[in-house]
Structure formats: C-alpha cells, structure tokens
Amino acid sequence: MSSSGSETVRVNLAERSYDIQIGTGTLQQLGPLVAGGGKLRHVVIITDEHVEQPHALAVAESLSEAGAQVDALVVPAGEKSKSIDVAADLWERMLVIETDRRSVVVAVGGGVVGDLAGYVAASYARGLAFYQVPTTLLAQVDSSVGGKVGVNLPGAKNMVGAFWQPRGVLIDTGVLKTLPVREYRSGLAEVVKYGVILDAEFFAYLEQHVDEINRRDDSVLRHLIARSCRLKADVVEIDEREETGHRAVLNYGHTFCHALEAVTEYSEFLHGEAVAIGMLCASRLAERLGRIDSATTERQCKLLTALGLPVEMPEVDPAALLAAMRHDKKIASGKLRFVLPSRLGHVELVGEVKEEDVRGAMTGENG
Ligand SMILES: NC(=O)c1ccc[n+]([C@@H]2O[C@H](COP(=O)([O-])OP(=O)(O)OC[C@H]3O[C@@H](n4cnc5c(N)ncnc54)[C@H](O)[C@@H]3O)[C@@H](O)[C@H]2O)c1
Ligand SMILES: [Zn+2]
Incomplete structure (x- = not known):
C-alpha cells in the first residue's frame, strides 16, 4: 500500500x-x-x-x-x-x-x-x-x-x-x-446523505463510481472520505455545539431511521441501513408535499440499491413508528419536523407536517 x-x-x-x-x-x-x-x-x-x-x-x-x-x-x-x-x-x-x-x-x-x-x-x-x-x-x-x-x-x-x-x-x-461488507455499506448511507443534503456534484460522482466504491478502491475512497469530512466539517464549523439548528441538516432521513431502529429494537438493521430506508421515506414525504419530483427520489433509490443498501420499509406498524417519532428528542416540541430536500444538494427544515403525510411516506399509500 x-x-x-x-x-x-x-x-x-x-x-x-x-x-x-x-x-x-x-x-x-x-x-x-x-x-x-x-x-x-x-x-x-x-x-x-x-x-x-x-x-x-x-x-x-x-x-x-x-x-x-x-x-x-x-x-x-x-x-x-x-x-x-x-x-x-x-x-x-x-x-x-x-x-x-x-x-x-x-x-x-x-x-x-x-x-x-x-x-x-x-x-x-x-x-x-x-x-x-x-x-x-x-x-x-x-x-x-x-x-x-x-x-x-x-x-x-x-x-x-x-x-x-x-x-x-x-x-x-x-x-x-478487514471491515465486514454490511458494516462497509452501512457507512456508505451517510456518504450518500451528504450528497443529497449539500452537494449534488458529489452525488453524481458517487453515481459514476459505484463499481470502484463497491470494490473499495483506495483512491476513490480517499476522495469520498475527504469530501464527506469536508461537508460535515462545514456544517460543524457553523454550529459546533448544535445551538443554531444548522446542524440539523445532518439529520436527513434520521427521524424515520431512529423510529425504525427503536421499533425493531436496534437488532434488525445497522444504523446506515435504517438511514437508507429513512432517506427514501423523507424523500417521498418531500414529494408528497410538492417539494421535489419523483426523479429525485428515484436517483437516491437507484444509488442506494447499487451500493447494496435496503430501501424498502419493512412490515412494521406505522402507528408504532409514529409513536417512536414523537419520543425522538429531535421533535421534543411535539410537532413533527423533518429535514427535506428541495432539490438534490439542498435541504430545508419543514415544520408542522401532517401525520397522514408521514404515514403515507412510510407505507407508500396515498393520504
Ligand atoms: N459522535 C458522532 O457524531 C456520531 C455520529 C454517528 C454515529 N455515532 C455513533 O457511532 C456508533 C456506531 O459506529 P460504527 O458503525 O462504527 O459501529 P462500531 O464501532 O460498533 O463498529 C462496527 C463493528 O465493526 C468492527 N470493526 C471496526 N473497525 C473494523 C475494521 N477495520 N475491521 C473489522 N472490523 C472492524 C467493530 O468491532 C464492530 O464490531 C454508534 O454508537 C453511534 O451512536 C456517533
Ligand atoms: Zn447517522
């Protein structure tokens, strides 16, 4: 080496x-x-x-x-x-x-x-x-x-x-x-997340380098890790102690993810796997609210799948997921708030989201 x-x-x-x-x-x-x-x-x-x-x-x-x-x-x-x-x-x-x-x-x-x-x-x-x-x-x-x-x-x-x-x-x-493949893929979910929330060009880079990523090519990995660290550091530099709310952009997909992890008692999914499923739920929610088109969700779905990550919400009771979300400290105010994309590379904090839309985003059902 x-x-x-x-x-x-x-x-x-x-x-x-x-x-x-x-x-x-x-x-x-x-x-x-x-x-x-x-x-x-x-x-x-x-x-x-x-x-x-x-x-x-x-x-x-x-x-x-x-x-x-x-x-x-x-x-x-x-x-x-x-x-x-x-x-x-x-x-x-x-x-x-x-x-x-x-x-x-x-x-x-x-x-x-x-x-x-x-x-x-x-x-x-x-x-x-x-x-x-x-x-x-x-x-x-x-x-x-x-x-x-x-x-x-x-x-x-x-x-x-x-x-x-x-x-x-x-x-x-x-x-x-030496990292087990499931652990490796789990880390990739957070990498894809950075592309969606902050950097459309980086997202496209990931799409173009799926094979190298899957075979853990060192040179692609160095770039992918450096870009991810830079993007997270940019956020942390603005809001080091999570005081201004800016750091919340990093929680894209994580409200759904944390609920899924809690309901499955942290035993079914690795964190990144639940993040992948959570990002797709959040993206579908953004679609339902008219913030993005279906092609934006489709691109995330395709990339995550190509990287070996799950994208389908498993058969869990949506009511249990909603209850778990209310317990999540990030929505301690009692209102459902989500970090949602308005386009690839850009997210916004969206408050006052209706429960039926959250439920629909998880189950894929209308209304
Ligand atoms: N501080 C933060 O900002 C922050 C952000 C995200 C996650 N976290 C925390 O990170 C934790 C999850 O981290 P993780 O996913 O790295 O889990 P982990 O530390 O449990 O590592 C996963 C598994 O891989 C093994 N392992 C580690 N390196 C290896 C290697 N090179 N070769 C072979 N095996 C190796 C570990 O022994 C473990 O069994 C959670 O507790 C989470 O809360 C913290
Ligand atoms: Zn995470």
Whole structure:
C-alpha cells in the first residue's frame, strides 16, 4: 500500500481547530503525528476486540517508536460498550496505569470506540488530549468529525456526553479491507446523505463510481472520505455545539431511521441501513408535499440499491413508528419536523407536517 494521494481536511474551530489526514497505509504515521516534533510520554490506546489486531497493534508500534510509553485498553466490540459501566471501568484502569493530565488518549476503532474513548478523554482528570483513528467507514465519514462524544443510558442513546474535539484524526483507507461488507455499506448511507443534503456534484460522482466504491478502491475512497469530512466539517464549523439548528441538516432521513431502529429494537438493521430506508421515506414525504419530483427520489433509490443498501420499509406498524417519532428528542416540541430536500444538494427544515403525510411516506399509500 502506498501513502501517495493523501488528503488533509482542516476543521476550523478557533483554538480547537485540527486536521483530518486521509491516506492509505498510513497507520504508522500516528506516532510522529501525536509527537508533533516534541517528546511523547504516556499514550492510552482505547480499542475493541475486533480492531486490536492488527490495527491497534500497528498504531501502538508507531507510538512506541516515537518514544511513547503505550498502554492499550480493550473493550468488548459492540454498542453495549457505550455505557457508563464501561467508561467507569476505563477510568479505573487508567488510574492503575498512572494516567495523568499529560497522558494522551487515542481511539482506534469504529464509532462506538470513538464516542466512548472521547467521553473518557473528556472526563478523566477534567480532560485529556485526544486523537482518533477511525476504522469503520461510518466513523471515518461521520462520527470522528464534529466532537460529539458520549455514552448511552438504558433506553436513551447518547444521553450522557460532551463536545470534545480531537487534536487530530488519522484516517487510513487500508483498514477498511478487514471491515465486514454490511458494516462497509452501512457507512456508505451517510456518504450518500451528504450528497443529497449539500452537494449534488458529489452525488453524481458517487453515481459514476459505484463499481470502484463497491470494490473499495483506495483512491476513490480517499476522495469520498475527504469530501464527506469536508461537508460535515462545514456544517460543524457553523454550529459546533448544535445551538443554531444548522446542524440539523445532518439529520436527513434520521427521524424515520431512529423510529425504525427503536421499533425493531436496534437488532434488525445497522444504523446506515435504517438511514437508507429513512432517506427514501423523507424523500417521498418531500414529494408528497410538492417539494421535489419523483426523479429525485428515484436517483437516491437507484444509488442506494447499487451500493447494496435496503430501501424498502419493512412490515412494521406505522402507528408504532409514529409513536417512536414523537419520543425522538429531535421533535421534543411535539410537532413533527423533518429535514427535506428541495432539490438534490439542498435541504430545508419543514415544520408542522401532517401525520397522514408521514404515514403515507412510510407505507407508500396515498393520504
Ligand atoms: N459522535 C458522532 O457524531 C456520531 C455520529 C454517528 C454515529 N455515532 C455513533 O457511532 C456508533 C456506531 O459506529 P460504527 O458503525 O462504527 O459501529 P462500531 O464501532 O460498533 O463498529 C462496527 C463493528 O465493526 C468492527 N470493526 C471496526 N473497525 C473494523 C475494521 N477495520 N475491521 C473489522 N472490523 C472492524 C467493530 O468491532 C464492530 O464490531 C454508534 O454508537 C453511534 O451512536 C456517533
Ligand atoms: Zn447517522
């Protein structure tokens, strides 16, 4: 693997600004990156059991070579590790290995490890320097950008957390070679989302590179990841702490998605699969409201299908989905609001949507 064609995305957040470095075969560059020309002391790597070998090991070697004393803390793989219990266990283990204010935390893993390690870094000793090495496509294009870190409460996802920006993010497309295909495709749903909400040209690029994407071509992946990170960073730079409402554009498809995930008890669909179905529902809703034509929905449907993602709402009770939507914190006001396209590459927040239209968008029935 070569590291040629590396790209850098700058996230501009005043004194919290940092770079996302995107390359291939670049895991070994983490040591020099964290050292930054200075002296490295103690680094705590947080990873999960699927990622430890070979990826976290390669990162650990690079940090050791750069002069760091490295400890690797491994958590079980899966969403269950995003809990206060696992965070508390990590705090204890960090105390035992004498982690102090000058120690650095490095997350090597998917979104679960990134959110968990970021939260532990934000809270231990009132905040430690933090780096991310995201190893799923979803983490590379979404969860490692924006500084949201946290854990779940039973029955309330991401309820406890912080905004804690990393000092740097290192993305190596090579690690995606070991990612199970379903996880890979799931990440692609968020990539398609960026095209729909912000960048029609990028959407067309994805349409034109389906084969390369499906065979995980490194050069196409570097571009696709860099563009996705840039688009998300543009949004985050305007609304870092989700205060102005601007960050809501990222929720395209997600109101339907969260309802579907809740009703199927998070066991039937990976997040990106539910996002794909949710985007199609949102697009059909936009059609019903006369905001877009059917060709715009059709293009999304075709691209998502070509990338191996589901697009059909399964047989679930629409009433249960509607009830779940009302529980979603994003519509806490009680009114149904949706992020809907007005054309490819542009979305708007639409309030006061009628329940019958939401139901129709999910079932494909009229009225
Ligand atoms: N912070 C944010 O802004 C943000 C945004 C989106 C999602 N998230 C969070 O991200 C989480 C989901 O992240 P995810 O989809 O990456 O799930 P994940 O971290 O559970 O990873 C999915 C699976 O892939 C394995 N894996 C990871 N990298 C691998 C590799 N290179 N090779 C082989 N296996 C590998 C993991 O061990 C796990 O089994 C959710 O908790 C979600 O809430 C956060
Ligand atoms: Zn998402």
